[in-house]
Amino acid sequence: MMQIPCPFCGPRNESEFFYGGPVRPSRPDPAAVNDEDWTAWLTQVPNPLGPVQEHWWHARGCGTWLTIWRDTRTHDVVEAPDDAG
Amino acid sequence: MKQHYSALSLLRHGINRHTTWAPAWRSPPLKDHYDVIVIGAGGHGLATAYYLAKDHGLTNVAVLDRGWLGGGNIARNTITIRSNYMRDASIPFYVKSVALYEAMTRELNFNMMHSKRGMIDVIQNYPMMRDRRRRQHIMDIYGATYEQITEAEIRRRIPALTGGGPDARLPVVGGYVHTDAAINRHDAVAWGYARAIDAMGGEIHQQTPVTQLLRGPDGRIAGVETPRGVIRAPKVAVAVSGHTTTLTETVGLTLPLRTMNLTAFVSEPVKPLIDVIVNCPDAGFYLNQSDKGELVIGGAPDTGQSFRRDIKQTVFEDTVSAMLSLFPSFKKLKFLRQWGGHLDIAHDASPIQDETDVPGLFVTAGWWGGYKAIPAGGLTLAHLVATGRPHPLMEPFGINRFRHLDYVMETGTTTAR
Ligand SMILES: Cc1cc2nc3c(=O)[nH]c(=O)nc-3n(C[C@H](O)[C@H](O)[C@H](O)COP(=O)(O)OP(=O)(O)OC[C@H]3O[C@@H](n4cnc5c(N)ncnc54)[C@H](O)[C@@H]3O)c2cc1C
Ligand SMILES: [Zn+2]
Numbered sequence: 001m002m003q004i005p006c007p008f009c010g011p012r013n014e015s016e017f018f019y020g021g022p023v024r025p026s027r028p029d030p031a032a033v034n035d036e037d038w039t040a041w042l043t044q045v046p047n048p049l050g051p052v053q054e055h056w057w058h059a060r061g062c063g064t065w066l067t068i069w070r071d072t073r074t075h076d077v078v079e080a081p082d083d084a085g
Numbered sequence: 086m087k088q089h090y091s092a093l094s095l096l097r098h099g100i101n102r103h104t105t106w107a108p109a110w111r112s113p114p115l116k117d118h119y120d121v122i123v124i125g126a127g128g129h130g131l132a133t134a135y136y137l138a139k140d141h142g143l144t145n146v147a148v149l150d151r152g153w154l155g156g157g158n159i160a161r162n163t164i165t166i167r168s169n170y171m172r173d174a175s176i177p178f179y180v181k182s183v184a185l186y187e188a189m190t191r192e193l194n195f196n197m198m199h200s201k202r203g204m205i206d207v208i209q210n211y212p213m214m215r216d217r218r219r220r221q222h223i224m225d226i227y228g229a230t231y232e233q234i235t236e237a238e239i240r241r242r243i244p245a246l247t248g249g250g251p252d253a254r255l256p257v258v259g260g261y262v263h264t265d266a267a268i269n270r271h272d273a274v275a276w277g278y279a280r281a282i283d284a285m286g287g288e289i290h291q292q293t294p295v296t297q298l299l300r301g302p303d304g305r306i307a308g309v310e311t312p313r314g315v316i317r318a319p320k321v322a323v324a325v326s327g328h329t330t331t332l333t334e335t336v337g338l339t340l341p342l343r344t345m346n347l348t349a350f351v352s353e354p355v356k357p358l359i360d361v362i363v364n365c366p367d368a369g370f371y372l373n374q375s376d377k378g379e380l381v382i383g384g385a386p387d388t389g390q391s392f393r394r395d396i397k398q399t400v401f402e403d404t405v406s407a408m409l410s411l412f413p414s415f416k417k418l419k420f421l422r423q424w425g426g427h428l429d430i431a432h433d434a435s436p437i438q439d440e441t442d443v444p445g446l447f448v449t450a451g452w453w454g455g456y457k458a459i460p461a462g463g464l465t466l467a468h469l470v471a472t473g474r475p476h477p478l479m480e481p482f483g484i485n486r487f488r489h490l491d492y493v494m495e496t497g498t499t500t501a502r
Contacts, residue, residue, distance in 0.1 A: 001399060015399060019388040022343075036488065043341035043432040043487045047330045049392055072344070072392045 002075055008062045020055030022046055023067055048072060051081045087284035090194050109276060110283035115290055115313055119147045121470060122309055122318040124295050124332065126150035127157040128271075128456060129449050130324035131278035132463020133470070134287050140464070141471035144286035147318075149311065151294030155275025158326050159456065161394070161426035163349050163373070163383045165362055166457040167204055167266040168229040170497030171220055174481035175435065176227040181478060182461035183229075183265050189460065195277030197269040198376065202361050204266035207239060207246065207411065209255035209367035217261045220497070230264045245358055248411040255367055257411075266362055268373055274459060297335045298323075298446065306336075306445035322447040322470055327392065327427035329450040336443050341432040341487050342450055346391035347383070348400055350423035352415075354378030368407040379421065382408060387425075396423040428453055433492035438466055439475070439483040448484075453498045 002014040022045045030038050046052060051069045058064050069078045088094065088107045098105050121137060123130045126148045137143040150156075166186050168179035190197045208214050214233075221231040239260045240246060249257035279289055293311050298321065301307035308317035323332055327344050354377050364371040372382045384404030387397055401423060409416055431437050431451035436458065438449045449466045452458055465476035475483060481493055 002397075014388075022390065039488050039490065040339065042490075044339050045341075045343055047343050047390060047429075049328075049331050049344075052390055054389060070389065072390050075391065075393055075397075 004056055006058050012061055016060040018057040018059045020057055023053040051078050109280040113288050119318045120145040121320045123148045123322045125324035126154045126289055127326055128159040128459035129462050132459050133466045134282045135278045136464045136467030138285035138287050146287045148289045149293040150291050153291045154279055158426040159271050159275055161424055162456045163381050164268045164271050167263055169231050169263045172493055172495055174493045175495055176229055178461055178478045180227055180229050182458050185460035193277035193281050195273055197273045199267055199269040201267040204263045204362035204364055206261040207257055207365045208260050209257055214259055232262050234260050234262050245412055248413050300336055306443050320445045320470055324449050327429050329429050338441055342429040343390050344392055344427050344429045346387040346393055346425045346427050348396040348425040349383040351421050352380040352418040353421055368411055370404050370407045392427045394425045396425055433494045434498040435493040435495045436482050438479045
């Protein structure tokens with residue numbers, strides 16, 4: 001099973017976590033951006049063939065939210081975006 | 086020239102010990118220019134090339150695949166063909182696709198082993214019953230068939246379904262039958278189209294991965310780059326299921342798609358046991374029995390984006406335990422194989438078929454349950470590529486719907502939901 005490193009509990013089984021989706025840029029002020037950028041923010045997420053940064057919630061553990069880089073080709077948790085798993 | 090297939094031809098070639106069959110399609114030399122390049126020799130790419138030739142007379146067309154013909158998701162799916170969708174925009178499209186599948190054996194002179202066996206949705210809570218009833222009323226408008234049946238009738242038609250009794254945590258409360266639903270042979274779909282495309286003059290090039298889309302100085306699409314050289318064309322259609330964003334990003338295009346891994350597994354062959362497609366959305370799995378006797382079983386996709394084509398142990402265990410809650414006798418079954426396929430799904434779970442912001446570059450993507458959509462998806466994309474206008478059945482599914490927040494939120498996309 002995939003192991004996710006929790007900063008408090010160490011590596012724990014994926015089944016202890018809830019998935020929180022890929023990390024997106026922070027929400028722009030809709031009034032300050034044009035329609036195209038606004039709808040792009042609403043509907044698009046990074047979809048890399050390689051490491052993606054994502055949120056996970058250690059719900060069946062200590063309850064913290066954390067982010068990891070996970071390689072979408074292998075499901076390996078990697079250190080950084082350019083770290084091929 | 087295309088050899089006609091029939092009982093007589095089988096006999097004739099059989100007498101010659103099957104040494105006289107012509108190859109079903111040629112392997113012509115790769116040219117450096119075509120009128121249209123279709124990327125991806127899966128169901129959607131092949132169907133598109135077929136309709137480009139058949140409906141629009143466009144035969145200077147090359148279908149390129151990085152692997153072999155029909156080796157992508159068309160070979161990895163659980164072949165459920167159905168039209169029980171939820172939205173007014175979706176249902177007519179799928180009704181058309183189901184009808185095209187029914188006519189395909191004759192049209193392509195290739196045995197699709199089409200089996201219109203129907204699908205039963207086994208429902209285990211009342212809100213879901215109401216949801217299905219709403220779906221029934223919408224489907225009625227478009228001529229797709231969806232009928233409510235009782236729990237007793239479900240158990241009569243699926244004797245192996247012995248779980249979900251009154252003491253279960255989720256007792257079976259009733260169900261719906263979708264009589265239009267069918268399964269067929271996925272290889273035959275790919276091969277039948279390939280043979281028909283070849284006979285009309287189109288070309289299929291396997292082992293030809295596209296590494297980069299190329300734009301001309303005017304910003305239009307100019308062709309594609311492959312390890313076999315640059316191939317030019319004024320029109321390029323991307324039908325690569327799962328890898329759409331990987332390719333469109335090479336020309337700086339982003340799309341509201343994410344790639345996910347969906348998995349399935351099969352049991353050892355057993356005697357005929359189940360003659361319908363069984364879908365259990367509340368338990369979270371679906372199954373059918375193949376002609377060979379294997380049970381073909383699928384469940385939920387992996388959590389998070391994935392380009393991995395393998396099943397996760399957690400998904401496998403969850404699906405098996407869901408299945409055993411309704412089919413406890415399957416505990417004795419042994420499993421033979423498991424696999425996955427990566428598919429892209431759009432922000433609103435509906436397909437995207439459109440010309441992109443790069444003129445001449447077309448995409449057909451977001452085909453989550455897109456096997457059933459192959460014939461109609463090819464028909465509509467060929468129409469768009471040839472005429473420059475969307476086919477009426479696909480009009481609601483353009484890219485601009487995201488810019489106008491005019492989503493087609495489709496809960497009918499996944500069977501297990
Ligand atoms: C486990 C599973 C179960 C499913 N069950 C069902 C079901 O019951 N009913 C249903 O309707 N749908 C189902 N689907 C979905 C269905 O399989 C897909 O929606 C459909 O096959 C996608 O269209 P396609 O056939 O064109 O894709 P594919 O067969 O994947 O074709 C895409 C082709 O593009 C090629 N390609 C990719 N990148 C490149 C490149 N850079 N250059 C050249 N070629 C490239 C690939 O090699 C591939 O051959 C299921 C999918 C899976 C994985
Ligand atoms: Zn923790």
